[in-house]
Amino acid sequence: xxxxxxxxxxxxxxxxxxxxxxxxxxxxxxxxxxxxxxxxxxxxxxxxxxxxxxxxxxxxxxxxxxxxxxxxxxxxxxxxxxxxxxxxxxxxxxxxxxxxxxxxxxxxxxxxxxxxxxxxxxxxxxxxxxxxxxxxxxxxxxxxxxxxxxxxxxxxxxxxxxxxxxxxxxxxxxxxxxxxxxxxxxxxxxxxxxxxxxxxxxxxxxxxxxxxxxxxxxxxxxxxxxxxxxxxxxxxxxxxxxxxxxxxxxxxxxxxxxxxxxxxxxxxxxxxxxxxxxxxxxxxxxxxxxxxxxxxx
Numbered sequence: 001x002x003x004x005x006x007x008x009x010x011x012x013x014x015x016x017x018x019x020x021x022x023x024x025x026x027x028x029x030x031x032x033x034x035x036x037x038x039x040x041x042x043x044x045x046x047x048x049x050x051x052x053x054x055x056x057x058x059x060x061x062x063x064x065x066x067x068x069x070x071x072x073x074x075x076x077x078x079x080x081x082x083x084x085x086x087x088x089x090x091x092x093x094x095x096x097x098x099x100x101x102x103x104x105x106x107x108x109x110x111x112x113x114x115x116x117x118x119x120x121x122x123x124x125x126x127x128x129x130x131x132x133x134x135x136x137x138x139x140x141x142x143x144x145x146x147x148x149x150x151x152x153x154x155x156x157x158x159x160x161x162x163x164x165x166x167x168x169x170x171x172x173x174x175x176x177x178x179x180x181x182x183x184x185x186x187x188x189x190x191x192x193x194x195x196x197x198x199x200x201x202x203x204x205x206x207x208x209x210x211x212x213x214x215x216x217x218x219x220x221x222x223x224x225x226x227x228x229x230x231x232x233x234x235x236x237x238x239x240x241x242x243x244x245x246x247x248x249x250x251x252x253x254x255x256x257x258x259x260x261x262x263x264x265x266x267x268x269x270x271x272x273x274x275x276x277x278x279x280x281x282x283x284x285x286x287x288x289x290x291x292x293x294x295x296x297x
Contacts, residue, residue, distance in 0.1 A: 005030030013088030061114030181235030
């Protein structure tokens, strides 16, 4: 076991789902955790579950000034920052042709540019501690899927960003890791499954990419990689095979999509062609974008 007792970890997108569980798992390993997110009530509950050393900050990761203030306050409160987990993410689905530009762009803004802003805000503290920046990517970075262009582009982007950052900060003693996970039982995935066409598209993917995996073991594998400061961490054991075979993936996906997309696109259009951000996290981002949210449990 790696001794991280007393170290400080910052987790974005920590109000619910993977972020909240990662914060709890890191706290269970002895780390003091700072939780960042958009939903104050959920953040407070998630922080309380992490124990007395945890605190939370309501922050939009696309707001550079707010992130900089939060980074300064966290450093002042804890005296140091050892680990930053860039987990905040949202998603939308549907064919690019029919996508809502503002929603599509928001996915890129939160997932990719929010990760860049997070790294920029916390790098001074990580350089002081010779710490670790962990970027949550996805199977979507290894295997782009139809009707998920915004999400796949953003996750491919954060993977490339993390690799570039690793090279930039290595001489400062800062390590950078990338986390990959397949479809996992979170609010985001459950929200996507509410759309009949998206659910059908996912069900018709080849095994094992069509399964939904339980959250707890996925988060445990990521947390174990984080405390060991790994360069690559996989939430499911079969994902390294996808990493090795990624040069073959685009042509394979295109052949598969050519067979299934005619029916799925028709079904998506007939079902209302929703361009909403999916899940409860998407609803919270709707508040940021529009000033009002959807009723999502």
